Amino acid sequence: MASISKICLYKPFSLSFSGSVKDQTLLQRCNFPATCILREQVPLKNECRVFAQMPERTGTGVSAYLRETGTGENGDYARNDLDISHLISVLKFCGGEGCLEFGRTYHGLIAKTGLDGDEFVNTSLIDMYAKCGDIDSALMVFNQMPRLDVASCNCLISGYANCGLFEEAFRVFMNYESWGNRPNSYTYSSMLAICGILSAIEEGKQLHAQVVKMQYLSETAVSNALLTMYCKCEAMADAESLFERLPQRNIVSWTAIINGLYQHEGFEKAMRLFCLMRESGIEPNEYTFTIALASCGNMKNIDYCRLLHALVIKKGMALGEFVGTALIDMYSELRETDDAEKQFKEMGNLTSKVSRNALIKGLVQNGKANEALDAFTCASLPSFMSCQQIHAQVVKANFDKNTQVGSSLIEAYTRCGSVEDAEKVFSRISAPDVVSWNSVIKAYSQNGNPRRAISLFRRMIMKGFRPTGSTFLAVLSACSHSGKTQDGLEIFQSMINEFGVSPEEAHYSCMVDLLGRSGQIEKALDFINNTPIKPTASIWRPLLAACRCHNNLRIAEFAAKHILAIDPNDATVYVTLSNMYTEAGLLENAENQRELMKLKEITKEPGCSWIEVNNKIHKFFSRDRTHPESEKIYDKLKQIMMLIKGTAYSTNADSLQVKEDFCLYHSEKLAVCFGLISLAAGKPVRIFKNLRVCTDCHMFMNDNYRFHHFNEGGCSCGDYW
DNA sequence: CTAGGGTTAG
Structure with a gap:
């Protein structure tokens, strides 16, 4: 067997290995938490399935044994109570399912009961650790074994291969002799698989020679590994001729x-x-x-x-x-x-x-790029990276000049807060239509450049396009945010008279904001009273926001009353009012107290405090995917992502600050947002301390905030965006 | 009673 150690490593085996999909899922599964192992009522699927799959062995089986004795703290074990074959089947299951912590618990039990001298048990332990990706623990068991047998070496080899440590696997292989072992057919199939992954055909051929010499070719697993090795090494002629001659x-x-x-x-x-x-x-x-x-x-x-x-x-x-x-x-x-x-x-x-x-x-x-974009659902989730990836594919497929595709991309970039990319996409569209124009105007209107939005609007009309309701919504919003009150009023008039577009709820809401923001509170109120439609909460809300900015307590109370009549659970109203009372020095105002009382009732309703929510997020993002609430939180996250649009991806988590009292009122939303922001910034989730929020409109405030801009200390509260 | 071989998209 001297020739085995002569196998040369022609290629450097210290390859960095990103890991196959299989390995990655394996590694992910290894983060399986050590939780509630023995409480079957807890819905932790993998652990419970261990129990479910255990054969019933009343009184003597491990599961029954553990159930009776708890986690094993009693310490009073009789060796007879443990059935080795049963133990091995549990370890095998743990390896297959990636239940590392569960396997570890069993390891502890095995050590306590003195079963760690058993060759088969140890081999199963090595295999379990190796399959769960914990190669260090596998090696520890391996090194403690009184006598090394082939099976345990084989487990170690496949463990190394699983983790991408191919050089280590080769090292074990070449040490067989010094450990008094000879590789068997299992060893060869694993080693051949490694050669296939590395395209190491020279090594593979040497192994082939060994296989022939050892007469392992009749074992299908070995010959199949050989076949695959040749295929992966691009040696199809060898593979085919081998296949022709295969005995089995x-x-x-x-x-x-x-x-x-x-x-x-x-x-x-x-x-x-x-x-x-x-x-x-x-x-x-x-x-x-x-x-x-x-x-x-x-x-x-x-x-x-x-x-x-x-x-x-x-x-x-x-x-x-x-x-x-x-x-x-x-x-x-x-x-x-x-x-x-x-x-x-x-x-x-x-x-x-x-x-x-x-x-x-x-x-x-x-050529069905629009359908493809729909399937991507990219525009509904603000992920700058996926936008770029999609964009790259679109360019590659030569669709970047396409009108519809371009508009979708603009929308997507807008949601991510990247107005530069949105404009770049727009400039490449060969025949922009109204939708393209609307998209790019909206991009600027929502991302801190209202002036450019307005100038694009004018250019659009000059080029002969007929603006739609969406166009006006974006432009009016831009006017409001840039303080161009007069322009806004004129555009609103031309919308109705010149272009025949009848305003909807969002337009009215926007106009109230436009007037209110410029301090014309009375005019805004007049405007509301003269709308042809019945004023909705969305129309009243910007008035309240304006009152807050311009300290008009009287009309604020009036607006609040109207909003609460429509939406009595709108906590923002209570918060705004109580803040205004406080600022007006009416701290002990009975009305203020009543509002605060109401506020508490409302914030209690959703069912959890911000600390609870934060803990849940913590658990969720520390890879505890089995947390019973994780699905719910994930759904919530998606919802919030929609709400805050691109902010999470275009802001720096460190520069955000939270007003703590506001956290208490809007805890759930904020906690989730913060989790998202930390996630986007690639940082671990912490309890939010440094997030500043507009007390009136729930939105995050930050100076280099691209998405949400502020003028004169106010912020663009309003429902229309 | 333990260990090994084959699959999808980018």
Whole structure:
């Protein structure tokens, strides 16, 4: 066996390894928290499934044992109570599910009961740790073993491979001899897989020679690993001739070679082998179908594609994650995007990120960029990075001059607060339409450059475009924010008289804001009283905000009364009023007290204090995905993301400050926002201390705030944006 | 009683 240690490392094995998807999920799963292991009523799915899968062994089984004794603090263990084979099956389960903490608890139990001398138990422990990605613990158990056997070395090798530590895996392999062991067939399959990942064909060939010498070729796992190794090393001739000569072939062997051919664009050949396989009496499974569908799609043979699809449905595999995605891909390849979308829809909640990406790719490549953008849902979530990614793809697909695509991109960038990118996109649209103009005007109006919004509006009209209701909303809002009250009034008139656009609630709300902001409180009130529609809360609110800015307590009370008549749960009203009373020195005003009382009742309603919410966020973002509230919080987050639009992504968490009393009133919203901001800034979530908020409109205040701007100490409270 | 091999998008 001297030749084993002669295996040369032709390539540097200290590769940095970003990790396959599988490894990443594995590592993620390793963050599984150590929680409530023995309380079955707590819905922690993995732990509970351990119990659920345990065979019933009344009185002697580990689960029953643990249930009776608690976490094991009693310490009074009788060795007989533990069944080794049962223990091993639990460890195996932990490894498979990534339940590191659960496995650790078992390790403790094993150590306490003195079972850590058992060879099989130790091997299972090494494997459990290795599979959970905790290679240090695996190594610790390994080093403490009184005698090293092949199986434990093998576990260590696959553990290293799992973590991308291929050089270490090779080191273990070359030490077999010095430990008095000989590699067995398991060792070779693992090592060959590593060579495949590294494209290390020289090493793979040496291992091949060993395999032949040791007569392991008849073991399908070994020969399949060899096959895959050659395929991954681009040595298809070697792979094919090996496959021809294989003494034993199973479904995995067939899948390996078919996949190899597919990966090297031998689609026809892959399909020929697929047929041969079926003729030889082996039925394809999900793995094989996935590749066959992909090959078929690449061949653009629509009849065969439909045939395969039918077969897959017959076997009940059409909605599986892999096969389902392959079907989407196949139909995209055939340019049958309707079928691709149909497949995606049929998958319902079985769809994954991958299947969605497949659909999007298909739509983009088939010229359905708008549908693709819809599928992205990018415009609804302010993520600057995904906007850029989408934009890059759009440019690559040569859609950046397209009118509709461009407008969608402008909207997306606007939500992220990046007005520069929005304008860049606009300038590249070859034939901008009204929607494009509206989008770019809105971009400036909402992102701190109202003057530019107004000048773009004028240019738009000069170019002969007919402004719509949305155009006016953006422009009036811009006028309001830049103090151009007179312009705003004129534009509002021309909207009705010149362009025949009838104002809606949002326009009225905007006009109230325009008047109120300039200090014309009485005029704003007049305006409200003269609207042809019944004033809504959204129309009254900017008046209240204006009163707050300009210290008009009388009209503030009047506006507050109207808002509360419509929306009695609007806590902002109470906050604004109580602040105004306080500032007016009416601290002990009975009315103020009553408002505060009401306020408390309201803030109690949602059910949790800001500390509770903050704790929940804490748990959620410290990867405790099993927290029973995490789904709810996530939904809330998405909601809040919509609300605060691009702010989280365009502000610096450090420069934000919270007014603590306001936190108490609007705790939930703020806590969630803060969690989001910290997340966006790549910082751990902390209890919010340094966030400053406009006391009237809930929004964050900050000097270099791109999205939300302030003039003369006020802020742009209002509902219209 | 422990360990190994094949799949989807970007």
